[in-house]
Amino acid sequence: MIEVRTGGERYRGGDQDAGIETFHAFSFGPHFDPDNLRFGALIACNEERLAPGAGFDEHPHRDTEIVTWVVEGELTHRDSAGHETTVRPGDLQRLSSASGVRHIERNDGAAPLRFVQMWLAPLSFGGEVAYEVVRGIADGTPYALPRAGAMLHLRRLADGERTAVPDAARAYVHVVRGRVRLGDDRLEAGDAARITDGEGLELRGLGAAECLIWEMRPEPEPAYG
Numbered sequence: 001m002i003e004v005r006t007g008g009e010r011y012r013g014g015d016q017d018a019g020i021e022t023f024h025a026f027s028f029g030p031h032f033d034p035d036n037l038r039f040g041a042l043i044a045c046n047e048e049r050l051a052p053g054a055g056f057d058e059h060p061h062r063d064t065e066i067v068t069w070v071v072e073g074e075l076t077h078r079d080s081a082g083h084e085t086t087v088r089p090g091d092l093q094r095l096s097s098a099s100g101v102r103h104i105e106r107n108d109g110a111a112p113l114r115f116v117q118m119w120l121a122p123l124s125f126g127g128e129v130a131y132e133v134v135r136g137i138a139d140g141t142p143y144a145l146p147r148a149g150a151m152l153h154l155r156r157l158a159d160g161e162r163t164a165v166p167d168a169a170r171a172y173v174h175v176v177r178g179r180v181r182l183g184d185d186r187l188e189a190g191d192a193a194r195i196t197d198g199e200g201l202e203l204r205g206l207g208a209a210e211c212l213i214w215e216m217r218p219e220p221e222p223a224y225g
Contacts, residue, residue: 001197002183007190010047019051019107025174025192039194040170040216041065041148044119047190052113055106061097065120065148068093069212071176073113079103083131087115092137092154096122096130096147116176116212120148142215149217157205165201169218170194178209 007023011031014022025045027033037043043064055076068075068087075087079095080102087093095103107113127147134143140163143152155163157180165171165182173182173193180187181204187193195201203211 001195002185002201003194003196004182004185004187005192005194007047007188010190014048019054020056021049023047023190038121039172040214041120041150042118042172042214042216043121044117045172045174045192046117048113048115048117050107050113052107052110055108056104058102058104060100060102061095062100063122063125064097065122065145065150066095066097067118067120067143067145067152068095069116069118069154069176071114071116073107073111073115074109075113075115076106076108077103079129079131081129081131085133087133090136092134092143092152094130094132094134094143094145096127098122098127098129101129116174118174118212118214120145120150122147123149151215153213153215155203155211155213157203157209157211159205159207161205162202165195165198165203165213166215167199167201168195168215170196170214170216171198171201172214172216173203174212174214176210176212179206180204180209180211181206 010023014020027037078084139156175187177189
């Protein structure tokens with residue numbers, strides 16, 4: 001089964017006066033939708049846009065796997081575990097908040113910042129905080145997230161180029177930029193497809209496109225807390 005959610009269906013959040021625009025794919029914060037809490041391990045897929053100088057002040061996370069993909073601009077990350085980095089387009093950032101961590105996310109650059117941030121529920125709670133940045137991750141390189149039983153695939157497609165969607169109990173496709181076709185559906189930037197028990201599916205680029213594809217294990221993950 002394929003369920004397409006368009007970018008226009010996302011819940012709009014953030015604080016425009018503070019230079020923050022957020023587009024939520026799932027129930028989040030003050031926006032509560034009991035029918036849209038998660039898809040497999042995925043509990044958030046936020047498109048974030050920060051004006052120069054804007055950002056999120058120090059705030060806590062616990063028992064969450066946080067994966068960030070920068071689309072444009074530069075993201076400054078600082079956390080209570082001592083990590084301080086600048087994440088740029090093509091870099092993949094992962095923060096395992098485990099037993100608890102606080103962090104700051106800001107746009108300290110001169111240009112607008114746009115990034116996609118995805119939260120996944122872990123298979124077990126607690127443990128040690130972990131942090132990693134993969135610089136310039138190559139197209140088609142899978143990134144394993146074992147704490148959540150998930151695998152992320154990055155695909156950059158040329159016009160007419162095809163790529164297989166993993167055969168999995170659950171797969172989630174987020175179109176970062178451009179347009180693609182998935183079966184009979186046409187997806188544009190900001191759109192997503194939630195795929196259950198998919199087999200033999202593929203994406204086809206309609207012009208240049210970039211997609212993030214989550215492959216998730218079949219077992220139900222523990223409730224997020």
